[in-house]
Amino acid sequence: MNGVPGPVGALDRRSSRGRRSDDPGTGRRARGWRAGLAVALLVASCGPADAGGDPGDPDAVAGELIVFAAASLTDAFDELRAAFVDANPDIEVAFNYAGSQTLASQIAEGAPADVFAAANATQMDAVSGAGGLAGDPATFTANLLTIAVEPGNPLGIGGLTDLADPELVLVLPAEEVPAGQYASEALAAAGVEVTPSSLERDVRAALSKVELGEADASVVYASDIVASDGRADGVEIPVEQNVPATYPIAVLADAPNPTAAEAFVAFVLSDSGQRILASYGFTTP
Amino acid sequence: MTDLAPPRATSTSSGVAPPRTAIVLGVVGFALLVLPLVSLTLRTPWTRVGELITDPVVLQALRLSLVSSLAALVVSVVLGVPLALVFARYDFPGKPFVRALAVLPMVLPPVVGGVGLLAAFGRRGLVGQPLAEATGITLPFTSAAVVIAATFVAMPFLIVTVEAGLRMVDPRLEDAAATLGADRWTILRRVVLPALWPSLAAGMALCWARALGEFGATITFAGNLPGRTQTMPLAVYLELERNPEAAYLISFLLLAVSVAVLVALRDRFLRTT
Structure with missing residues (x-):
């Protein structure tokens, strides 16, 4: 025994x-x-207490920083994090990427977060209206709508009007998410009626249906085409038909780590932050 | 056992009462399981049920969920009962492995199932591409895809329940029927199925409940379009963004169905001993 x-x-x-x-x-x-x-x-x-940073030095950018960011920011913010952590080695940055409205409702339900970066003003206003922000939001970037097609554009789609073809398997982001809202505004403004096959829960899910070859086209952000890395091609939507998304960012009122949150927002707005965003297909607002 | 700890007033009907720590942890565990359900019930907007239930999004999702989950149940019975018969009555090389593969969707993350379904039946899929080229039929984004996704995740529940039931049917009854000249179909119909009925009913209830709740494989394989592929769980997920009250109501309906299924199966799961 x-x-x-x-x-x-x-x-x-x-x-x-x-x-x-x-x-x-x-x-x-x-x-x-x-x-x-x-x-x-x-x-x-002890975990949560440590996450708030070193209590002895309130100005130190340290501890854990939790950023709630719109799904379309995934790749750009992953690189931003690397640069931000290079400059502030004591910080650990965790991202929660999802549709802006999912993030806004998670924040409303009390999810612990320091920074909210949304893909539209509506969701930021919702959090702001509930007293959830520490200060005023800043618009930090913009994203043009683009038609996503299969590599090489085999169907020769040239613009929004071509999306009206009922034979086309068109997948759009659901109107509940900002990308879907902008896409439907752009289509309405261009007078194009479409019959989508699916309204996807976020813009990346819509793009992935094109990348997998299940859909012929979708309407996504320019940054998504850069992120797709050749698995999908973009067809530009002219500026007069475009409804660009503008992205606000803000520190949350209940931020466990406000010092690091302010530093992160400042970094996103800085020249180096903006350069990283531009390299991922974002435009200056 | 009589020389062990003396029975206490709170002890269970058999054995020794567990240590107090276990009772406390058990209560915490129970709270974790039940609190969300109670809270959901409290948040359901009862005063607006009439108005919300006639919301087209809710109605369409309700109808599609009922039709597609019942269709998945029919497909599961037609294909799953024969498979359970094969598993219960035949031995063949590699049977444990084959059987494990057949019930794998029970433990597989449903979204993985959805990706697999796309790889198999998608427009560029192993089966889907030849099918599309030969017939022009593509499955993704159709109501048929909803049924396939629900069948994929739910049929294993029917298979395991029916197979377990078949193992309890006394083989001597079948032998007796055979000596009396009954053929295989007659034995199946007149001897096996009547004896199997309680297990089959339980398997069908479990299968239907699982099909009704299916989310991950559906949204991945069938997409989300109100009226065509947006089932109740998908509607909950998307309505939570647009119309939280409707989402709470649909959630409560799904909860009520789950409770009803559990009550119907009470002899199986709610026995007190």
Whole structure:
């Protein structure tokens, strides 16, 4: 019995409760296990306190920073993080990428976040209206709508009017998400009636249907075409038909780490931040 | 067992009462499972049910969910019961492996199932591409895709339940029927199926509930279009952005169906012993 380690011994202890005192070895194991659990709980309970940064130095950009960012920002913000962490090595940046409205409702439900970067003003206003912002939002970038087609544009789609073809498998972002809202505004302004096959839950899901070859076309952001890295081509929508998305960013009122949040927002607005955004297909607002 | 700890007032009907720590942890576990359901019920906008339930988005999702989940149930019975019969009555090389593959969707993340369905039945899929070239039929973004996705995730629940039921049918009854000259179909129809009925009903209820709740494979493989592929779970997800009250109401309806299924299966899952 003494030679049997681990789970077998533990299992045996449970089934021979009455004889526990006969075996000092299992008793020791049980105490060790409880001590281990206590340490784990202690470490877990210390986690959030550490995440707020070093309480001794309120100006230090350190600890954990949680950024809620629109799904369309995924690749650009991943590179922004690398540059930001290079400049502030004590910070850990975690991103939650999703549709802006999902993020806004998560914030409204009390999700812990320091910074909110939305793909439209509506969702930022919703958070602002509920008193969720620490200050005024700043518009930090813009994104032009583009028609996503399969590589090489095999169907020769030239513009929004070509999307009216009922034979075309067109997938749009749902109107509940900003990209879908802008796409429907652009289509309406151009007088184009479409019969979409699916209204996807976010712009990346819509693009992926084109990349997988399941859809012939979609309307996405210019930045998504850059991110697709050749798996989809973009057909430009002329400026007069375009409804560009403008992206506001703000520090949240309940930010666990406001110092780092301010620093991150400043970095996004800085020249180096803007250069990174431009390299991912974003335009200056 | 009588020489062990004396029974307490709170002890269970058999065995020794668990340590107090276990009771506390158990209560916490119960709260974790039940609190969201209670909270959901409290948030359901009861005063506006009449108006919300006639919202076209809700109605369309309701109808599509009912039709597609029942269609998935029919497909699952037609294909799943024979498969359960094969598993229960035949031995063949590699059977454990084949059986594991057949029930894999029970533990597979549904969105992975959706990606797999696209790879198989998508326009560029293994089967989907030849199908599209030969017939012009493409499955993604159709109501048929909703049924296929629901069948993929739900049929294994029927298979395992029916197979377990088949193993409990006394083979001597079938032997007796055979000696009396009954053919295989007659034995299946007159002997096996009547004895199997409770398991089949339980399997069908589980299968239907799983089909009704299907989300990940559906949104990946069938997309989301109100009236065609937007089922109730998809509507919950998207309405939460636009019309949270409708989302709460649909969520409550799905919860009520789940409770009803559990009550219908109470002999299986809610036995007190």
